[in-house]
Amino acid sequence: MSGNRWIWFGLVFVLLYIPAVIYDVVVSDRGVVAQVVLVVLLVAYAAGWLIAPKFFWGSDSENFNTALALGLTVLGLVVVYSLGMSYAGLMVYVMSSTAVVLKPLRAILIDGTVLVLLAGTMYLEQDLAIDGAQLGTLLSLSLGMLAVGRMIRANMALSAAQDEIAALARTEERSRLARDLHDVLGHSLTTITLKAGVARRLLESSSTDRALEEIREVEQLTRQALSDVRTTVSGYREVSLSAEMVGARAALRAAEVEADLPHAVDNVRPELQGVFGYVLREAITNVLRHAAATRVSVRLGDTWLEVWDNGRGTGVGTPGTGLRGLGERLAPHGGRVVAGPLPDGGYRLRAEAGETA
Known part of the structure; x- marks a missing residue:
């Protein structure tokens, strides 16, 4: 999946979640400063959803992608902790992105840590209660996107292998053509040169009949060489x-x-x-x-x-x-x-x- 397609995927989450959460912040009884800070954090988090894929899919560095995923994850946790555990669903996109882009072990470590932190916080802040629905949704989506990420990497590897096979096939075909042309033209032109030399010497010694015979053979060899070149190029020469x-x-x-x-x-x-x-x-x-x-x-x-x-x-x-x-x-x-x-x-x-x- 390209970065552009993933941006459209992220835009769906932005339109579903962010406007409603901003509205909740604006109508809440928080102070103006707190509301402004939360709105800025939400906008930054939403922008991260849309901008990060460009870097995720444009970079071949696993370490860079890991650092970017961690940064976006930390920002998301700050937003969730500021709003309250009822907004834990906001982590769904960053956790999905992490599961798709990173290799399985790193994705599991990051997303698993997020789930543990969210569950621990819910347990401590909500009178020993855990919102299983939200955590279950996050877990199932992360596992599903982990499988999608593996499929995407497999398809990319397959595409790269197909490109390499095609390049090798072109190289082999060029080698075959060069080898066959060398064999065809090298032998034919050498023989033609020799027979032309014989014909010249015969003409110089006035042996016209034998010279004509040699020239006829040169003509036959030339036609055969032309036929060999044509069949070599077409790939059917035996x-x-x-x-x-x-x-x-x-x-x-x-x-x-x-x-x-x-x-x-x-x-x-x-x-x-x-x-x-x-x-x-x-x-x-x-x-x-x-x-x-x-x-x-x-x-x-x-x-x-x-x-x-x-x-x-x-x-x-x-x-x-x-x-x-x-x-x-x-x-x-x-x-x-x-x-x-x-x-x-x-x-x-x-x-x-x-x-x-």
Whole structure:
């Protein structure tokens, strides 16, 4: 409940109680000074009813809210003791506010103390008689508003949790999009660059027919990359390990790199086919970009994939965007990526999942 709504709730109590009590004060046989003082106290108490919620619901400090509730409670007790115990019902709003705003233990301590003070005073001043109706009303309303306060805090916590979940979902979606675009464009543009270079060299050597073949493949790759980007943005892109193996073979051939690749991927567990397709794509892209290798070998197991090249072994140190993305993809499968240069030269990337991780 917001402070503005609580003000309307308080206004009901002000209109119900305060004018009638002021009238009683004015027509009583008290002295003028006493009447003025009581009227001022009543107006201040009513203003507190209306102003305090703005601070209650606008503050995140439990100590501040406790101090404010105590101040308003003390003012209310001063008013009640000045008017007499028959006006104990004036405490209903401040006790209700305390029960709603403060945590249960503090609310129970404050409201419980008020009830004990009122009951004790009634017992001593009214010939050992206690107004059970008024005290019962105050007690029942305090307990009811205590439950309302807990519900309000639970709803606020739920709303905050929903906002956090939504923020996390947006962050995850941005990460997915960045990861997929990196995988799609990195591999496709690298292959297109290589094939365009081959076509240029063929044209320079007057091998027009082979150059045209390479350009046709560049056109096909460009269209495929555009389709991949569109499906990535829409969130429905799927990667096939067998298709990536075919693409890797073509990309390595265009770069004149000797490829030792498996002809079948059936031995890889079905749930790992997609993620290993991303691993193979990233590994081959890195070989073509950075390794300056002349030979690449790929090996597969049911829960692992390994890519080796005889290049210059760059990449040791902090992982790049691609390797971090692969780690994120393997994490749901209990997997990891291990990559680094080999002692005898070259570079190896190994992805493992499941029990072998």
